[in-house]
Amino acid sequence: MSVTNLAYIHISETDKGSWAQFGGAILGLMPIERAGFGDNTFLKMDDAPFRVMVSVADEGKLLATGWDTGSQAGFDAMAAKLEAAGITVTAGDSNGAALRCVEQYASANDPAGNPFEIFHTRTSCADCDVPFASPTGIKKFVTGDMGLGHAVIPAPNIDETHAFYTDVMGFGNSDDLRLAPPAEGAPELRILFMHASNARHHSLALANFPHPVGIVHMMVEVTSIDEVGECLDRVSQAGIPLLSTLGRHCNDNMVSFYAIGPGGIAVEFGYDGLQVDDWSKFTATQSTEGDFWGHAYQAMPS
Ligand SMILES: [Fe+2]
Missing domain, CATH: 3.10.180.10 (2,3-Dihydroxybiphenyl 1,2-Dioxygenase, domain 1)
Incomplete structure (x- = not known):
């Protein structure tokens, strides 16, 4: 039992738009606007809904690594393992799941205090469901x-x-x-x-x-x-x-x-x-x- 991959990352910025500019015009990721989630910036790298989510905060920092558990069964098993290991697991709500474009997620911290999330099944939305097109012409990211x-x-x-x-x-x-x-x-x-x-x-x-x-x-x-x-x-x-x-x-x-x-x-x-x-x-x-x-x-x- 393991996670399948690092599916998304959640970070913060102090000035909205700074990561859209850096991630888009410099790195070649694709910034997208999502109705209803306007305080956040989302960067696509492929046909996943997005790979980087950026929220506005008082400082730039890591808010979470997002780990795909592969399935509902994998998610349930991982959540149980975390709790059995004494890790506090906080279940995500439906708004948070919609924000992340996932079916179900939970948040926790590792023993060093690093925030992470586990989830299963990425969902989509009209704004995310667009073909990846790099603003700088990157052919594809290895994802x-x-x-x-x-x-x-x-x-x-x-x-x-x-x-x-x-x-x-x-x-x-x-x-x-x-x-x-x-x-x-x-x-x-x-x-x-x-x-x-x-x-x-x-x-x-x-x-x-x-x-x-x-x-x-x-x-x-x-x-x-x-x-x-x-x-x-x-x-x-x-x-x-x-x-x-x-x-x-x-x-x-x-x-x-x-x-x-x-x-x-x-x-x-x-x-x-x-x-x-x-x-x-x-x-x-x-x-x-x-x-x-x-x-x-x-x-x-x-
Ligand atoms: Fe590295």
Whole structure:
């Protein structure tokens, strides 16, 4: 029993429209307006109703990762497992379900305090049920059964939080990355990468440091290096700060760069990410190098 994929992500912005601009004109996601939910911004990446929901708040931060449990039975079983593990599960109401375009959902926090949601069955609405068309001409995002991409979230209590995601939520281990401290006397950096029940190398990773916006980064993937380069051009021309330069990761082979979006929420924009078709033949790795080349971090995580 596991979640199938990271189906949506819910974040906040202080200025309505800032994520429509960044997500649309820079990243190439498709902003849509939804009647009755006008305080929120929705970004489509494919034929799912939307993949990113942005609400207006006093600060930009992660409001929830949204995990698909696959079915009513999967949802019920996961909710029961969470409660058996002592996690407080709050059932979502019909308004919240309509907002998320899901049949049923529930909210909870992981042992590090990160908010997440489980749901089953995406629904649609007239405003969401439009063909995906990227404002910047992105041919397609790598999504479908693999969800929107991945999220890396903070977990200073990394062992406890990792045990929760593997033992209760059913994630599998992909890589355990330990990096030398960025400065003498600083703690080791550790990131634990986990996969859901889909081929993407990791749908979730935990970093062993706190983060002011509750998410270290989210990742979206395209199908060509040219679309990565063209997006990097748009980022540069708009004067948007980079969290990291272009590079290729060792563990998932992703060629990507990281831009810092509105509110300080970073987005990894990449292509060529590793897909594992048969996890039973995969052995989780332990790494001490993050990158084959590139990925010079412009600002270390705080
Ligand atoms: Fe990433």
